[in-house]
Every structure is written in structure tokens, then in C-alpha cells.
Amino acid sequence: MSLDIRPTLSALLRNRTGAVLVAAQVAIALAVLANATYIIVQRLETIHRPTGIDENNILVVESAGFTPRFNQTASVQEDLAYLRAAPGVIAATATNSIPLSNGGNNDSLVTRPGTARHGYINDIEVDEQGLDTLGVRLIAGRNFRHQEIQPALTRNDAAHFVPVIIVSRALGEYLFPQQNPLGKQVWDAFDHPATIIGVVDPVMGAFPASDHPERVFFLPRMPDEFIVVRYLVRTQPGERDTVARLIESHLASSNPDRVLNFVRPLSYFKNLSYLGDSSMELYLVTVTALVIAVTSLGVFALATFNVSTRTKQIGTRRAVGARRRDVVQYFMVENGLITSAGVLAGCGLALAAGYWLSVRYALPRLELYYLVGGVVLLWAIGQLAAWQPARRAASVQPSVATRSV
Amino acid sequence: MFGYYLRLALRSFARNRGITVLMVLAIALGIAVCVMTLTVYHAMSGNPIWWKNDRLYAVTMDNWDPNHPLNPKTDLPPPEMTYKDTQFLLRSTIPLRKVVMYSTEGVISDAGAVRPMEVATRVTTADFFAMFEVPFLYGNGWSASADQPAQPLIVLSRAENERLFGGANSVGRTLRWNDHEFRVIGVLDDWFPRPRYYDLNGGAFVLPDAAYIPYGWGSELQLFNKEENDCWRPEKLDTFKDYEASDCVWQQMWVELPDAASRERFQSLMDGYWVEQRKAGRFPRPKNNRLTNVSQWLRDNQVVANDNRVLVGLAFAFLALCLLNTVGLLLAKFLNGAAVTGIRRALGASRRQIFAQLLIEVAIVSLLGALLGLALAALGLIAVHHLYAAAHLGERGGYQELMHFDAVGVVWAVILAFVATLAAGFYPAWRIGRLSPAVYLKSQ
Incomplete structure (x- = not known):
């Protein structure tokens, strides 16, 4: 079967403007489509990186003492005892920072005392229930014991370290490349030593936006008294919100010397951390959908127009022996030629835009799969949009040729 | 003369309802996306003092x-x-x-x-x-x-x-x-x-x-x-x-x-x-x-995130796409009515008069598109506002504050919309105005 490309092409070249306009639309659409999809996929990957944390069943409680009568140590003990006994609670810990919230503490760790330090490492204070509360998995070593939990740092005694820590696998690999970190010693900013007694994996710390959110270590210590006290509470699946209401009503009035700032699901903080990424994703998905819609309308409108202005010619072709199939094929081939020219130009445009984005905004270079996908999609859209007008062209009666107007 | 052209334009819209709606919609969408993006960008990149x-x-x-x-x-x-x-x-x-x-x-x-x-x-x-x-x-x-x-x-x-x-x-x-x-x-x-x-x-x-x-x-x-x-x-x-x-x-x-x-x-x-x-x-x-x-x-301090600049670029690419679409539709529409234009030329209308008449048609389409686009943008911004509010992000209320229109931004958006569409309509109007009337009279 011949596609009769040559006559179709020469007819096209005689009446270029409309075709050029549609091809230009296809080109822009391809550039937008390929790059936008690529960015969307990257953002989705970022948002859905494994955190190792039971995100959906954890509550964050924040309390702030504000009178001289407030005794933080006693308050924490009382609160933890209440939280751990509350129905629906699996485990609870006091902590200094909220995981995945992009806010928290950093320390520097080195593997030899007195050596130069660079970069910070996220640290999270927990007690013996900390790992269970987060739901992170210990892949080597052991958990903290109750008697290992150190008292809180205070305003008059702020330079203590802890005897033992638990590190993430990623941090272990960073500090001790190709070695087993278990049992090794590390030194903090004041050259106080600590021994690594456990390794967890996977886990994400408090700073999802940092370059290495997976480098994190846990300190067995009560939260310091410079900031408010936070509790993490892990509940039975599905009971998070019930537990939240229960503990909120209790803690709000259990101690008049402090205020309960909030009881919120951990997912609230995660969503806030990824607000930029999820807004970008929503925007890109919307615009991409609009681009596809507008482009298909453009192709459809031109094809319709071409059919309606050529009714007489179609009739003539039918009268001299063309079958309906030939007419349909003619319009489909014409559309294919236009779309092909468009995607060809669009490939150049998409690569140029991708290159510019990678240089100017430090986004990764466009992967070619996305370009190929975009080409196939636009081709399919073009053919689909041309199908209905082509069918209508085929229904033109040969007798039209003999009538004037 | 203006009133007459206006009547002609309205009649032509009535004749080609589908295509007119499509054109207005295409312009409106392009404008809406642009205005939304620029509003947010403008609010983020401003120097408040x-x-x-x-x-x-x-x-x-x-x-x-x-x-x-x-x-x-x-x-x-x-x-x-x-x-x-x-x-x-x-x-x-x-x-x-x-x-x-x-x-x-x-x-x-x-x-x-x-x-x-x-x-x-x-x-x-x-x-x-x-x-x-x-x-x-x-x-x-x-x-x-x-x-x-x-x-x-x-x-x-x-x-x-x-x-x-x-x-x-x-x-x-x-x-x-x-x-x-x-x-x-x-x-x-x-x-x-x-x-x-x-x-x-x-x-x-x-x-x-x-x-x-x-x-x-x-x-x-x-x-x-x-x-x-x-x-x-x-x-x-x-x-x-x-x-x-x-x-x-x-x-x-x-x-x-x-x-x-x-x-x-x-x-x-x-x-x-x-x-x-x-x-x-x-x-x-x-x-x-x-x-x-x-x-x-x-x-x-890199207050304006790179994301926002990328989005502005994307919004303009989309506007360009919508305008190309409109040019195509206008051209199709004018060519469709070329026979009538031919008769008017033969009866003595000058090229300039034909051009003026078609441009008025374009201006109406662009005005409608721009207005609808602004309305859509306002709806879009309200939707975004609610989306943020619904996510319980009250603490970061500053983001919601970003979603307000500012008067200067709207004026610029209207000008952008109007000029962009007029520019888009210029070529089709000019092209039809230059057609030789004889060709179209003959085919009658």
C-alpha cells in the first residue's frame, strides 16, 4: 500500500501557513511535555524517597514550660509515663527535633580526635523507645538501654556528649568507608568520644532538603532545655487521630506551668517540607495537561478547516475513483507529515530547553526516554485529532464535484 | 464605520460559533496561566521597601x-x-x-x-x-x-x-x-x-x-x-x-x-x-x-527559588502555544470567509478597510479572551489559596498572602493579553486583506 507522500507533501507546501502553525505548536508542546514530565518524575522520586519511618502513625507533641516552677525533667517523666500508658500507643520518646521537618540540630563528628572538621551531621536525641517510636530497623548492633539515657543539657552545663550512639548505615559508610562501623569510636565538636553500638537502615533525619538527609545519628539523651520539649508518639495503625484528641485534651491541662503548643501528625511536617516540590508537581501536571489539550484542539481545528475548504476537491477525487479509505489516508498522512516536522523541530527545542535548564538552574540533564515518549505521544495525539475530520472528509459524496458551490 | 465593523464582527462570530469559542478559550487559558505564575513570581521577587x-x-x-x-x-x-x-x-x-x-x-x-x-x-x-x-x-x-x-x-x-x-x-x-x-x-x-x-x-x-x-x-x-x-x-x-x-x-x-x-x-x-x-x-x-x-x-539569600523562574518560562511557552493556536484558528476563519471578503473588495472596500474590519474582530476576541483569562486566573489563585489552607498550612500563612492579586500586576496582565492577541491577529488580517478579490469571485 502506498502512502502517497509525494503528492500530499507538494499540496502541503503550496499551502504552508496553517501547517507551519500546527507544526510550531507541536514543537513547543514537545519541548514542554518532555521537560515537564522529566521534572515531575524527579520531584516524585524526591518526595517518595524511603524514610524508614512509620510516617502515617506518628504524632508530634510540643510543650513549652514558661514559669520558674516548671521542672522539665519531672514534666518529661510524667508526660512520657502518661503517653506510654495511653490506649492505642505503641511507643513514645522525648526528642529535640522533628524528623523530616527541615529543622533540627547538627553536630560535627570526626573519626580521630583533634582532626579538622567539615560539614555538619544531623543528630536526634531519643531515649530507649526512640527507634521503636520511629519504626526504624536496626540492621546491626543493639538499641539504647534505659540506664544509658543521659540527663538533659542545661544552660549551665551544655557541653556534654554521650558514651554511645546509633548511626544510620549511610553515616557509618561516610565515617568509616568499607569498614564495619559497629564498635568504632567517634569524637564530637569538643573531642568527647562515643562508641557506635548500633546501625539502622533505612532512615531519614530531620533535614530532607539537605544534600545527605540519610546521614544521621541518634543520641541517648533527654531533650535539652534551651528549646521546647517534643514527644514523638507512635500509635496503632488507624488510631492516630483518636489518640491525638485524647492526649491533647489531657496534656493541655495536666500542668499549669507549661503550654501545649500542638499535637500534630508527623505527615504535617513532611508535607510542609515538600511543599515546594508538591506545588511544582501540581503546577507542572496542570500545565502539561493544558498543553496537550490545546495542541490537540489546534490539530483538530486545522484538519477540520482543511477538510471543509477542500470539499470540492475531495468530491472530485472520489468521482475519479478514489475510495473512502484513500481520502481518510490522505488526511492522516498529511497530519503525520505536519506532526513529524513539528516533533523534529520540537526535539531540538526540547534538548535546548533541557540543556538551558541544566546549566542555568542546575537541574539534571534531560533523559532521552522522555523525549522519545513525548514524540510517540504527540504523534498519537495528532493522528487521533485528525481522525474525525478525516472520516468526515471520506463521507463527501462524489456528486459534490459536479455541483458548483 | 466602527459600529458597522462591530456589527460585521458579531455576525461573523455567530456564523462560526465553535471556532470563536475555541479562540477565546485558547487565549484565556494562556493568559490565565501566565497571570497566575507572574502574580506569584512578582510577589516573591518584590522588594517590599x-x-x-x-x-x-x-x-x-x-x-x-x-x-x-x-x-x-x-x-x-x-x-x-x-x-x-x-x-x-x-x-x-x-x-x-x-x-x-x-x-x-x-x-x-x-x-x-x-x-x-x-x-x-x-x-x-x-x-x-x-x-x-x-x-x-x-x-x-x-x-x-x-x-x-x-x-x-x-x-x-x-x-x-x-x-x-x-x-x-x-x-x-x-x-x-x-x-x-x-x-x-x-x-x-x-x-x-x-x-x-x-x-x-x-x-x-x-x-x-x-x-x-x-x-x-x-x-x-x-x-x-x-x-x-x-x-x-x-x-x-x-x-x-x-x-x-x-x-x-x-x-x-x-x-x-x-x-x-x-x-x-x-x-x-x-x-x-x-x-x-x-x-x-x-x-x-x-x-x-x-x-x-x-x-x-x-x-x-536566593529568596526567589529557581523553580519559580522555570515556571515563568513555562508559562510563557504555554502562552506562545495558545497564541499560535489562535493565529491558526483566525487564519482558518478568515480564509473560510474569504469569499465574502472578495465580494466586499470587488464592491469597493479598500485593503485598509478590510484590514481594519478584521482587526476589530480580532480585538473583540482578544478582549474576551483576556477578560476570561483574568477571571480564570482569579479562580485559579483562589483554588491555590484553598489548597494551601486545606493542607493546614496556616503557620506558613505567608504563602497564602502571596496569592493575592496586586493591581499593578493585573494592569500589566491585561496589557500583555491584549497586545499579545492583537499581534497574533495581525498576520491573518493582513494576509486576507491582500488576497486578490478576483480569485474568490471566480470560484463562485
């Missing part, structure tokens, strides 16, 4: 690690200063106004019948309100003498006054802040600088603090900065006094220098201090003492 751009300066000095700059890529000094350096510079009489401040948190209790609540509180020197031109609803700020020794005075934001006192004039009322008695001296009017340029720690689009207290309370009550405390070297920080004597940065400093001469004098004061301190073993890095105006400050 542009009229003071040659007077307000952020003060920064590089006291960081000799081996590792804080910002390896830009070599900018830390955005905040140490306590001891701000204390020295605060004594200078060169600046017209000077502000040292940071944000902390405190529990407000015993105010009316409201239950105690912890609120963001700014510890600041007295010039804050005059320097950043903060509007007052009731009362005023404190005088510089109330900073040191610290007097128990507090300024509330309008929203906080609403919460505590139901919006009444609360000047003179007392409340407890972290269990110390304070007297309300002023209540701010609505004030949402976007971005919150004067302190970018904790986010550029967060709301201003709920309360403000004199600077001296920082040392008195041992108040830490709740957003950013950064130390480059291990120091023994056993007490708050140790912290104040340390090389940790946590205080934000701004000065108002009315002219170039005072600016130079202040710069040489900083540089002289730097030399002196260096002799004592501080400031191990190369000299990097900066006075940064607001617009440069916003650029240095």
Missing part, C-alpha cells in the same frame, strides 16, 4: 572557619552576626538608625480570658519600627532608652491583639510574657512584608512575629534565637554569658545610612574594628565585611 534601597543595609562580617567558608560557592559572610560584634557596632553614632534583633518564642499568659499560648516574639532594638516603617494601629514603639536596661514593654501584632484583647485598644494593659509582667505600648496595623526581608531565617514567606520586646531582655531572660544558631568552632558554652562571648552567629543587624559619606564612614568603622580584632586572634578569614542593600540581600 524599595524606596529605602539606598539607605537600608544588612551588616555582615565574615568571622568563619579559616579552612571552610560558610558558603563555598558565593563566599558570602554568615547572614547573622555574633553578639559581641553587634554590641560594638551598636555603639556607633554614624547610622541614622540601627537595629539588632532575633526571633525567639515566649508564652503569653494572663491577658484577658485567653488561655496561655506560645507565640513568636522578636527581641529587637527600638529603631525596628521606624527603620522598617512598620505601621501602628494603636500606640507606638518604645524609645531607645527602654532597650538597656530593658523595660517591660511589649508591642503586639494586630492579629495577636485580636486574639488577646478582641481587637480593642490594649495600650496600657498588662500581660505576662514567659511569666514576666509586660505592659502593652503599641499595636501594629496589618503588616505583611513579602518577602520578610529583614530576617530570612525560618523562611522568606513566613508571617511577621506576634510580639516585640526590647533588646535588653535577650540577656536578661537568656533568650536564644529560635531559628538559627550557628557555631563554626567548638567553644565551651556553659552559660548564656559564654554564648554571648562566643563566635556563634545568631543576631541580625541592619543600619540606616542616609548618604554615601555615612556609608563609607560606617564601612571604615567595621574595617578598623576587624583589623583590631584580628590582632587579638579573631576573624581568621580574609576581610569580608559587607553592607548589603535590600535588593542585593534578597538576591544573595
Whole structure:
């Protein structure tokens, strides 16, 4: 079967403007489509990186003492005892920072005392229930014991370290490349030593936006008294919100010397951390959908127009022996030629835009799969949009040729 | 003549209803996306105190690690200063106004019948309100003498006054802040600088603090900065006094220098201090003492995320797509009506008249498209607003504030819409006007 490309092409070249306009639309659409999809996929990957944390069943409680009568140590003990006994609670810990919230503490760790330090490492204070509360998995070593939990740092005694820590696998690999970190010693900013007694994996710390959110270590210590006290509470699946209401009503009035700032699901903080990424994703998905819609309308409108202005010619072709199939094929081939020219130009445009984005905004270079996908999609859209007008062209009666107007 | 062309245009719309609707829709969508993106971008990239751009300066000095700059890529000094350096510079009489401040948190209790609540509180020197031109609803700020020794005075934001006192004039009322008695001296009017340029720690689009207290309370009550405390070297920080004597940065400093001469004098004061301190073993890095105006400050701190620039580019690509679409549809429509145009030409209409008539048709389409586009953009912004609100992101209310239209932005958007579409319609109108009438009369 011949596609009769040559006559179709020469007819096209005689009446270029409309075709050029549609091809230009296809080109822009391809550039937008390929790059936008690529960015969307990257953002989705970022948002859905494994955190190792039971995100959906954890509550964050924040309390702030504000009178001289407030005794933080006693308050924490009382609160933890209440939280751990509350129905629906699996485990609870006091902590200094909220995981995945992009806010928290950093320390520097080195593997030899007195050596130069660079970069910070996220640290999270927990007690013996900390790992269970987060739901992170210990892949080597052991958990903290109750008697290992150190008292809180205070305003008059702020330079203590802890005897033992638990590190993430990623941090272990960073500090001790190709070695087993278990049992090794590390030194903090004041050259106080600590021994690594456990390794967890996977886990994400408090700073999802940092370059290495997976480098994190846990300190067995009560939260310091410079900031408010936070509790993490892990509940039975599905009971998070019930537990939240229960503990909120209790803690709000259990101690008049402090205020309960909030009881919120951990997912609230995660969503806030990824607000930029999820807004970008929503925007890109919307615009991409609009681009596809507008482009298909453009192709459809031109094809319709071409059919309606050529009714007489179609009739003539039918009268001299063309079958309906030939007419349909003619319009489909014409559309294919236009779309092909468009995607060809669009490939150049998409690569140029991708290159510019990678240089100017430090986004990764466009992967070619996305370009190929975009080409196939636009081709399919073009053919689909041309199908209905082509069918209508085929229904033109040969007798039209003999009538004037 | 205009009225006649208008009638012709309306008739032509009635004849080609589908295609007219498509054109208006295409333009409207392009405009809507552009206006939404530009509104957000404009709000993010604005300088909320542009009229003071040659007077307000952020003060920064590089006291960081000799081996590792804080910002390896830009070599900018830390955005905040140490306590001891701000204390020295605060004594200078060169600046017209000077502000040292940071944000902390405190529990407000015993105010009316409201239950105690912890609120963001700014510890600041007295010039804050005059320097950043903060509007007052009731009362005023404190005088510089109330900073040191610290007097128990507090300024509330309008929203906080609403919460505590139901919006009444609360000047003179007392409340407890972290269990110390304070007297309300002023209540701010609505004030949402976007971005919150004067302190970018904790986010550029967060709301201003709920309360403000004199600077001296920082040392008195041992108040830490709740957003950013950064130390480059291990120091023994056993007490708050140790912290104040340390090389940790946590205080934000701004000065108002009315002219170039005072600016130079202040710069040489900083540089002289730097030399002196260096002799004592501080400031191990190369000299990097900066006075940064607001617009440069916003650029240095990358307030406008790259994402937003990408989105603006994308929005214009989409607008281009929509306009191309419209040109195609207009061309199709005009060619379809070419026979009528041919008759009119044959009956004596000049090319210019045909052109004018078609352009009026285009203008109507573009106007409709632009109006619909603006309406869609408004709906879109409202939807975004609700989306943020629904996600319980009230704390970051600053993002919601971004979603408001600003009048100038709308005017620009209308002009953009109108000009873009007229330009798009120019070619089809011109092309049809140039057709030889004979061709179309013949085929009749």
C-alpha cells in the first residue's frame, strides 16, 4: 500500500501557513511535555524517597514550660509515663527535633580526635523507645538501654556528649568507608568520644532538603532545655487521630506551668517540607495537561478547516475513483507529515530547553526516554485529532464535484 | 464605520460559533496561566521597601572557619552576626538608625480570658519600627532608652491583639510574657512584608512575629534565637554569658545610612574594628565585611527559588502555544470567509478597510479572551489559596498572602493579553486583506 507522500507533501507546501502553525505548536508542546514530565518524575522520586519511618502513625507533641516552677525533667517523666500508658500507643520518646521537618540540630563528628572538621551531621536525641517510636530497623548492633539515657543539657552545663550512639548505615559508610562501623569510636565538636553500638537502615533525619538527609545519628539523651520539649508518639495503625484528641485534651491541662503548643501528625511536617516540590508537581501536571489539550484542539481545528475548504476537491477525487479509505489516508498522512516536522523541530527545542535548564538552574540533564515518549505521544495525539475530520472528509459524496458551490 | 465593523464582527462570530469559542478559550487559558505564575513570581521577587534601597543595609562580617567558608560557592559572610560584634557596632553614632534583633518564642499568659499560648516574639532594638516603617494601629514603639536596661514593654501584632484583647485598644494593659509582667505600648496595623526581608531565617514567606520586646531582655531572660544558631568552632558554652562571648552567629543587624559619606564612614568603622580584632586572634578569614542593600540581600539569600523562574518560562511557552493556536484558528476563519471578503473588495472596500474590519474582530476576541483569562486566573489563585489552607498550612500563612492579586500586576496582565492577541491577529488580517478579490469571485 502506498502512502502517497509525494503528492500530499507538494499540496502541503503550496499551502504552508496553517501547517507551519500546527507544526510550531507541536514543537513547543514537545519541548514542554518532555521537560515537564522529566521534572515531575524527579520531584516524585524526591518526595517518595524511603524514610524508614512509620510516617502515617506518628504524632508530634510540643510543650513549652514558661514559669520558674516548671521542672522539665519531672514534666518529661510524667508526660512520657502518661503517653506510654495511653490506649492505642505503641511507643513514645522525648526528642529535640522533628524528623523530616527541615529543622533540627547538627553536630560535627570526626573519626580521630583533634582532626579538622567539615560539614555538619544531623543528630536526634531519643531515649530507649526512640527507634521503636520511629519504626526504624536496626540492621546491626543493639538499641539504647534505659540506664544509658543521659540527663538533659542545661544552660549551665551544655557541653556534654554521650558514651554511645546509633548511626544510620549511610553515616557509618561516610565515617568509616568499607569498614564495619559497629564498635568504632567517634569524637564530637569538643573531642568527647562515643562508641557506635548500633546501625539502622533505612532512615531519614530531620533535614530532607539537605544534600545527605540519610546521614544521621541518634543520641541517648533527654531533650535539652534551651528549646521546647517534643514527644514523638507512635500509635496503632488507624488510631492516630483518636489518640491525638485524647492526649491533647489531657496534656493541655495536666500542668499549669507549661503550654501545649500542638499535637500534630508527623505527615504535617513532611508535607510542609515538600511543599515546594508538591506545588511544582501540581503546577507542572496542570500545565502539561493544558498543553496537550490545546495542541490537540489546534490539530483538530486545522484538519477540520482543511477538510471543509477542500470539499470540492475531495468530491472530485472520489468521482475519479478514489475510495473512502484513500481520502481518510490522505488526511492522516498529511497530519503525520505536519506532526513529524513539528516533533523534529520540537526535539531540538526540547534538548535546548533541557540543556538551558541544566546549566542555568542546575537541574539534571534531560533523559532521552522522555523525549522519545513525548514524540510517540504527540504523534498519537495528532493522528487521533485528525481522525474525525478525516472520516468526515471520506463521507463527501462524489456528486459534490459536479455541483458548483 | 466602527459600529458597522462591530456589527460585521458579531455576525461573523455567530456564523462560526465553535471556532470563536475555541479562540477565546485558547487565549484565556494562556493568559490565565501566565497571570497566575507572574502574580506569584512578582510577589516573591518584590522588594517590599524599595524606596529605602539606598539607605537600608544588612551588616555582615565574615568571622568563619579559616579552612571552610560558610558558603563555598558565593563566599558570602554568615547572614547573622555574633553578639559581641553587634554590641560594638551598636555603639556607633554614624547610622541614622540601627537595629539588632532575633526571633525567639515566649508564652503569653494572663491577658484577658485567653488561655496561655506560645507565640513568636522578636527581641529587637527600638529603631525596628521606624527603620522598617512598620505601621501602628494603636500606640507606638518604645524609645531607645527602654532597650538597656530593658523595660517591660511589649508591642503586639494586630492579629495577636485580636486574639488577646478582641481587637480593642490594649495600650496600657498588662500581660505576662514567659511569666514576666509586660505592659502593652503599641499595636501594629496589618503588616505583611513579602518577602520578610529583614530576617530570612525560618523562611522568606513566613508571617511577621506576634510580639516585640526590647533588646535588653535577650540577656536578661537568656533568650536564644529560635531559628538559627550557628557555631563554626567548638567553644565551651556553659552559660548564656559564654554564648554571648562566643563566635556563634545568631543576631541580625541592619543600619540606616542616609548618604554615601555615612556609608563609607560606617564601612571604615567595621574595617578598623576587624583589623583590631584580628590582632587579638579573631576573624581568621580574609576581610569580608559587607553592607548589603535590600535588593542585593534578597538576591544573595536566593529568596526567589529557581523553580519559580522555570515556571515563568513555562508559562510563557504555554502562552506562545495558545497564541499560535489562535493565529491558526483566525487564519482558518478568515480564509473560510474569504469569499465574502472578495465580494466586499470587488464592491469597493479598500485593503485598509478590510484590514481594519478584521482587526476589530480580532480585538473583540482578544478582549474576551483576556477578560476570561483574568477571571480564570482569579479562580485559579483562589483554588491555590484553598489548597494551601486545606493542607493546614496556616503557620506558613505567608504563602497564602502571596496569592493575592496586586493591581499593578493585573494592569500589566491585561496589557500583555491584549497586545499579545492583537499581534497574533495581525498576520491573518493582513494576509486576507491582500488576497486578490478576483480569485474568490471566480470560484463562485
